[in-house]
Amino acid sequence: MKVYKKFAKLSLTMGALMFGVLLIGSRVQADQNQGVIQEKSLTKPYVVYGAGAVQKTQVAQTLGINDNYQKLVTQASDGKYLGLNQLKQSDMVPSVSIAPAKNKTGNLVNIEKFEGDKNITHVFAQEYAMAATLGGAKDLIMTFTSDKRVMGTDALVGVYQALDEDGTPLDPTNTTAANRVMEATINGIAPNNMNDRYIGKLTSAITMTAGELAKRRQTGDTIDINVVYNQLTVNLEQRNIRNEVSDDQMNQLSMALQQYNQAPISDAKPIVSRTSALADKLEKTTNNKMAGASDFKNEADAHNASNWFVSNIWNPFIQFLRGK
Structure with a gap:
């Protein structure tokens, strides 16, 4: 009986010790991720206006925001989130609303036309979603618009500014590397930018490649440019678009993915x-x-971001005036 009690006490002690080791291990992992990747959900919705945006009232209506959204304005100095140090205030044109998505939804993006015009000319929703995820953001619904024609390559500055304000700053080394991948993707999409299916497939292949390379890095593999090129090739072939990506585009994408890795x-x-x-x-x-x-x-965020005011009040009012 005494032997059994001693064994039971030893088992409890060992169990507590193992639990402590696991707890410490989880805390170590959390500490390693701190500032590297977003772990907690966004606490409230934000709208971030570009400092160079002129028609902010119309931008707010286009994004469907109201007083529930905390308002911020991007400054030229916020280019630090993407490693951009020579921006001017007038360069900060695109605006974005950011709302928390349901748990494990991932990052989803809508791009709204401004008064009927597609003013963000070079970046598609899938590219923003890809870059935000690679940068470390999670479970965000981002809606972009611009009151002037812009390429849109630096629009994610507003997202990272909002996360910083919300208490989840991301490492600019990561967000900069993620934006480099997006810029290389823009060049890869350019010849087929009228093909919606191709845009989704290309960003899917690149995103999958980035994750697979990260997994290999975490297991101790050496990731050189040939490994990156071959892994990207596999994912492009699986989506039947390898022949649509030129050798020059493959090289650009591979170099960007290696930098990201x-x-x-x-x-x-x-x-x-x-x-x-x-x-x-x-x-x-x-x-x-x-x-x-x-x-x-x-x-409430769903109503706002789906442009409830414009859809349910403004447009019907205009139709009424027109006698329709």
Whole structure:
């Protein structure tokens, strides 16, 4: 009986010790991810106006925001989030609303035309979703617009500014590397930018490649440019678009992905599952409207971001005046 009691006490002690080891291990992992990857949900919705935006009232209506959204303005100095140090205030034109999505929804993006014009000319919703995920963001619904014609390559500055304000600053090394991948993707899409299916497939292949390379890095593999090129080739072939990507585009994408794989975020375990989940969604999307009302964490945000005011008050009012 005494032997049994001693064994029981020893078992409890060992169990407590093992639990402590696991707890410490989880805290170590959390500490490693701190500042590298977003772990907690966004606490409230934000709208971030570009400092160079002139028609802010119309921008607010286009984004469908109201007083529930905390308002910020991007400054030239906020280019630091993307490693851009020579921006001017007038360069900060695109605006974005950011709302929390339901848990494990991932990052979804809508791009709204401004008064009927597609003013963000070079970036598609899938590219923003890809870059935000690679940068470390999670479970966000982002709606972009611009009151002037812009390429849109630096529009994610507003997203990272909002996360910083919300208490979840991301490492600019990671967000800069993610934006480099997006810029290389823009060049890859350019020849086929009228093909919605191609845009989804290409961003899916690139996102999946980034996650697979991160997983290999985490297991100790050496990732050189040939490994990157071959892994990207596999994912492009699986989506039947390898022949649509030129050798020059392949080289640009491979170099950007290798740079990304060297960034700290590639050592964060959650990036593997997040990129895999997003890659599946990207392959199935075909336009600049990735998010629907059911994706929002809060019903009020869903009404706002779906442009409730414009759809239900302004447009009917205009139709009434026109006698329709």
